[in-house]
Amino acid sequence: MHASIKAYLDSLTSEQNASPHTLRNYTEDLRLFQSFLDQEAHAGSDPTQVDPRQLRRYSAWLSGEGYAPSTIARRLASLRSFYRFLRRGGQCVSDPTAALRNPKQPRRLPRLLRVDEVIKLLDGIGMETEIGLRDRAMFETLYGGGLRVSELVGLDLRDLDLGEGLARVRGKGRRERLCPLGDMASRCLGYWVAARKPRHADEPAVFLNQRGSRLTTRSVGRILEHRLLVAGLVDRASPHTLRHSFATHLLDRGADLRSVQELLGHRKLTSTQVYTHVTRERLLNIYQGAHPRV
Numbered sequence: 001m002h003a004s005i006k007a008y009l010d011s012l013t014s015e016q017n018a019s020p021h022t023l024r025n026y027t028e029d030l031r032l033f034q035s036f037l038d039q040e041a042h043a044g045s046d047p048t049q050v051d052p053r054q055l056r057r058y059s060a061w062l063s064g065e066g067y068a069p070s071t072i073a074r075r076l077a078s079l080r081s082f083y084r085f086l087r088r089g090g091q092c093v094s095d096p097t098a099a100l101r102n103p104k105q106p107r108r109l110p111r112l113l114r115v116d117e118v119i120k121l122l123d124g125i126g127m128e129t130e131i132g133l134r135d136r137a138m139f140e141t142l143y144g145g146g147l148r149v150s151e152l153v154g155l156d157l158r159d160l161d162l163g164e165g166l167a168r169v170r171g172k173g174r175r176e177r178l179c180p181l182g183d184m185a186s187r188c189l190g191y192w193v194a195a196r197k198p199r200h201a202d203e204p205a206v207f208l209n210q211r212g213s214r215l216t217t218r219s220v221g222r223i224l225e226h227r228l229l230v231a232g233l234v235d236r237a238s239p240h241t242l243r244h245s246f247a248t249h250l251l252d253r254g255a256d257l258r259s260v261q262e263l264l265g266h267r268k269l270t271s272t273q274v275y276t277h278v279t280r281e282r283l284l285n286i287y288q289g290a291h292p293r294v
Contacts, residue, residue, distance in 0.1 A: 001034055002034060002045075002046060002047050002048075004046075004047055004048050004086060004091060005030045005031075005034060005047060005082070007085075007089075008026075008082050008085045008086075009023065009026060010169060011028070011085060012026060014053075017174060019174070021150070021229065024153060025074065025078070025228045026078050026081070026082075028077075029074065029075045029079070030078060030082060032075065033047065033058065033075070033078075033079060034047060036058050036215070037050065037054070038266035040054070040057075047082075047087055048086055048091045048092055050096050051096055052096050052097075052098070052099050052100070054096075055079065055096055055097060055100050056099075059072065059076060059100065059103075062075060064105060069102075069103040069104065069105050070105060072103050073102040073103065073105065076097070076100055076102055079097055079100070080097045080100070081097060083095055083097050091231070091241060092244070111169070111235075111236075111237060111238075111242065111244065112239050112244055112245050112248055113233070113237060113241060113242070113245045114245075115249055117233055118143055118242070118245055118249075120229060120232075120233065121139065121228060121231045121233060122136065122139055122140055122143070122184075122233050124227070124230060124231040125139065125227060127188070127191060130195055130196075130197070131210075132175070133188070133191050133192045133195050134192050134196070134207060134208070135223055135227060136188050136192075137188040137189045137191065137192035137207075138152065138192075138207055138215075138220065138223070139224065139227070139242065140182075140184055140185040140189075141155075141167070141179075141181060141185045141188075141189060142239055142242040142243065142246075143183045143185075143242045143245065143246050144180075144181045144182040144184065144185030144186075144246075145167060145169070145179035145180065145182075145185065145246075145263075146179070146243050146247060146250075146264055147167075147169060147179065147243065148218045148240070148243060148265075149220050149221070149238075149239035149240065150170075150173065150217055151169045151215060151265075152207065152220065152239070153205075153207060153214060153215050153217055153220060154169075154170055155167060155169070155205070155206040155207065155235065156204040156205060157193065157204055157205075157206055158204065158217055159206070160193070160206065162189055162190050162193075163188045165180055165181050165182060165185075165186040166178050166179065166180060166181065167179045167181055167185065169237050171265040172265070172267075175197075175265065175267075177262070179263065180263075189206070191207070192206075196208055197212055198212045198213075199211055199212030199213050200212070207220075211230050217239070220239050221238055221239055224237065224238070224239055224242075238288035243264070244275075246263075247260050247263075247264060247272070247275045248275050248279060250263070251275050251276065251279050252279055257269065257272055257273065257275075257276065260272055260275065
């Protein structure tokens with residue numbers, strides 16, 4: 001890996017306090033870019049000396065390799081950030097990414113569960129066992145607060161204020177926000193916190209695996225798949241489906257878009273507006289199914 005890339009990755013940790021997940025993504029993206037440059041040059045090549053034509057060829061190469069448009073967009077975003085770093089340090093005079101365009105993204109509506117399906121999932125998780133208490137509290141919290149799964153597994157005991165029904169959540173970019181959880185999620189969390197058995201007395205994580213340490217996002221996904229199967233909800237869904245369902249159900253019941261944006265922790269309103277397409281589609285389906293003249 002070229003020294004300039006190593007310096008940039010070091011700066012992500014030391015200056016920008018990037019999360020391990022972000023650091024892994026940037027490392028993978030820039031390793032692939034360096035590999036492409038090396039193949040073109042048939043030898044070691046210097047990423048500080050590339051020109052816009054090479055970057056356009058790289059974008060075309062990514063497409064030819066079959067990467068999804070969203071993945072290509074992420075890899076190009078990593079390059080833009082890298083070259084901003086080089087320009088700040090005086091290693092690049094101009095920005096070779098200035099004319100680089102992202103591939104067109106297909107519009108995909110988020111997968112959702114209906115309200116009755118969410119209730120069936122949650123009410124179907126018995127709380128007679130420690131695992132049942134944990135899983136019920138976990139999915140009530142995901143749906144009650146609209147959390148990302150990474151935010152859920154990152155919760156520590158000190159983040160909870162169950163008396164007020166609030167959780168302090170660390171979202172993307174380490175931004176913090178307060179999430180209301182609702183009565184049911186707060187109650188289930190109270191039961192779980194009283195029953196949890198950490199491996200070490202000073203374990204801060206709210207949600208624990210069977211070894212008494214912090215759950216991973218992948219584990220939450222596997223647990224949800226099992227709970228959906230038990231509930232007879234065979235459609236594939238992920239923990240993020242509960243977040244999508246949370247947002248759509250709020251909008252369906254009259255919540256305004258700005259409030260939902262704040263609850264989701266979106267920086268831009270455009271990230272939240274996808275849910276308006278979902279609710280419009282649902283209204284159109286209802287109209288077409290009920291109106292006598294359609």
